[in-house]
Amino acid sequence: MSFDRTDVEKIAHLARIALTDDEIPATTAKLSGILGLIDKMQAVDTRGVTPLAHPLETTQRLRPDTVTESNQRDAYQAIAPATEAGLYLVPKVIE
Amino acid sequence: MHEKTLAELSQALQSKTLSSVELTQHYLKRIETFDGKLNSYITVSPDLALNQAKAADERIAAGTATALTGIPLAHKDLFCTQGLRTSCGSKMLDNFIAPYESTVTQRFIDAGAVTLGKTNLDEFAMGSSTESSFYGPTRNPWDTERVPGGSSGGSAAAVAARLCAAATGTDTGGSIRQPAGFTALTGLKPTYGRVSRWGMIAYASSLDQGGPMARTAEDCALMLQAMAGFDDKDSTSVDQPVDNYSASLNDSLTGLRIGLPKEYFAGGLDAATADAIDAAVKQFQALGAEVKEISLPNAELAIPAYYVIAPAEASSNLSRFDGVRFGYRCNDPADLTDLYKRSRGEGFGPEVKRRIMVGAYALSAGYYDAYYLQAQKIRRLIKNDFMAAYEQVDVILCPTSPTPAFKIGEKIDDPVSLYLTDIYTITANLAGVPGIALPAGFANGLPLGMQLLGPYFSEARLLNIAHQYQQVTDWHQRAPAGY
């Protein structure tokens, strides 16, 4: 299977990535190539194989419920693109 | 002084025949002289380095030094360093000054090491050539028309050109070992979970692992000693004691069982590399090792599985770059969607965008089972292959890449051919096992690399084997002409 322009536009939207009209043909071709590479997996019969998400298969450690953080708003917002009154600013959120 | 290995510099500092300030100034001067051409550093931090060097000299005088106190190092520019830009080689983070320190860099600070700067990398570590960096490609000091490998290509070039004593790298699919192979360095990818990922900006969380890049196995042992260990800030960090990596370097290799995976010596492998490994096999036999052929039957599936799992994780890991709290934000967004799309469209380079899209696709409704789940099942098969192999042998010996360093621009327009250069390194990341890359020879002036892969937490043994090999060979002592 390979990508066409519509697929690429759909995925780019899902991933919130703007692609210019110029970028789309090359992106489509390259993504199709990558898809061709990964499609080689499809030939393998993996029935009965348990998926492996983490190599070591260890289990989650739990953290004691204690407050360890203090207010660092000024330091953290010093690197933010737009803030006001301690809030991060974004174009209007419409619900 | 730059001819000396890290271990030798450490001795010189401890014996006070050399001061850290002198050494640091020397490296800063070399960076100034050579890095215009090589582009191995994104950020050089002379003020920080000299302050640290002064403090290191005081610490040495006070007698509280560690082996790394006063040693000038460089860090791959995806370890967060408080107050010093961490760019990930991306326009997205060109203005990003992390408000905290990564565990790895903090451990080096605690050990008294000096930070010369942050090294170049493929954007967000996605690449095998350091060509996808927003800051331009890094050149290989062995041949400046060629790539140093990637993604830790800046670290590789900086160490190879003697612009630092050693450096940190990260390895998601071979990003320490392949560039080490391309630049005649020794580089170690530890067992997944051995080195904390806190503050190491994620590419693919279940594969990423930080490790050292240095001139020798002995140097890597000193570096890893500082880096390795449990960190309660990283859920995937393993709470297990750290071996003394330097202590076992001189252990004998008699009776060591080395496996050669037949799949790795089939078609596609460069003849010179194959010859170099043949020669290495003879060296290991001379050192008392037994060598036999083994099989990793699912190895050829590693690349497709990797190029599903890594992009899938990346597509999610990189969603936080949205122009709201840090990093690049587009001008005058019309609305929320425009803010996201243009900040990300303009802030990320083409390879990062491609991988994000591949990952989003592999996880999307209707494709999850065929791609993501299938890749995870293959990951299990690959892990099983390794576990079966380690029943028969202690370590696996194979090349780091099919060819020596290729030319800048040669593969840039063909992502698939670039992906295939990771064919020998990716399996270790999927299985989570450790691997050490070391120089095995030269062809036409270009370094040839090989790697040893071991069972989980066998770092000490891998360093020991590499060190023993380096006692009877001199590939690792060669320096690129002019450096």
Next chain:
Amino acid sequence: MQWEIVIGLEIHAQLTTASKIFSGSATTFGAEPNTQASLIDLGMPGTLPVLNAQAVRKAVKFGLAIDAEIGMTNVFARKNYFYPDLPKGYQTSQMDHPVVGKGFLDITLDDGTVKRVGVTRAHLEEDAGKSLHEDFQGMSGIDLNRAGTPLLEIVSEPDMRSAKEAVAYAKTVHSLVRYLGICDGNMAEGSLRCDCNVSIRPKGQAEFGTRCEIKNVNSFRFIEKAINTEVQRQIELIEDGGKVVQETRLYDPNKDETRSMRSKEEANDYRYFPCPDLLPVVLEPAFLEEVRAELPELPQQKRERFVSQFGLSTYDASVLSAQRELADYFEEVQRVCDDAKLAANWVMGELSSLLNKADLDIEQSPVSAAQLGGMIQRIKDNTISGKIAKMVFEALANGEGDSADAVIEAKGLKQVTDSGAIETMLDEVLAANAEQVEQYRAAEEAKRGKMFGFFVGQAMKASKGKANPQQVNELLRKKLDS
């Protein structure tokens, strides 16, 4: 056409942990914006989550309380979508392997019947931040203090058939999580929020209709109104030949209508996958037993005990057991006065209305359980009448005495039970109302009842309410009928 309503609820309960689910930030409500947002909560590059042990413990407690299967190996997954209140671009949640699996809750309806509602699952996840819509030069402001607060999302089966059932279920969950001490249940502050999945189908049809999800309904009253409004909308839509579209809607209490949420309009593809920064959570059987041993008596068990032990009606028992603190108060009153029915009447009557008027919680009651119990004792031993008791209660509420006895003493409210004294007083009352006495005696038997009441009233008035009403009745009847 006869329509059947089908409702399922998704209840988000914020767990009462000190710190967040994956970071060491405080979870205190109402802090200055972004002062409780740590590196992890902000999704800063390179940061990693570590799971809070208490969040797991509280979720398991809930699972055990509803007899659910516990996910002995439960797994966190990432739900990927872009939204400004979601800093990482994904919500860490649970998908295929939740901590709590299938369980059930029994709810009591207004008519006293009990209905079993299935709980499909309950999973742990992180809360999002908040978008503030005050105008910052046409921009919205984002506060991430709430981001990372642990949530237990409790998903019901589509088992409810009316808005009233949905409310009863929500109240049952609310009561349970507070009993368990895992959520403070404060709906005004958003500690407990409810999404309602509503659909309709012709009565008798097996397949479900297309459902709409009404997001974030924040009071029991609004749950009922929102569902009824939405049902009406769906009925009208279908009867006009239209079709219900599956979508997310928002309830507007001011207009009493639901409207489509524009922001959630596009079909979401959340691309769930196991979170690679977190490992599977594996629970040991011993841990489950430890948590089970901590379970308090649950509302339903308490209700049943109130019926069997105290002989209360199911209704009274369920009112008194709905809230742990109220139940404890009632039981203390009962213990002191040893009369469950009187205790129940006073707690549900005078005390409740007092608390309602003053907008106080039971823990803040100005009349303690010991005081109320002591007062009821005095009703029982005829020291005061029920009517005088109300005065004593009021005095206690106003802090006019440490105990009922002290108030009775200070105000001289002790009931008169001396028959001689009562008779003298009655003779005076009858003498003063001689005309009415004549009329009474001349009246037909059937009309005498109401007239008798007049004399009782006059007598109680004359005694300032202190005469024992039973004795007044008896003696008065004797005198009038003789």
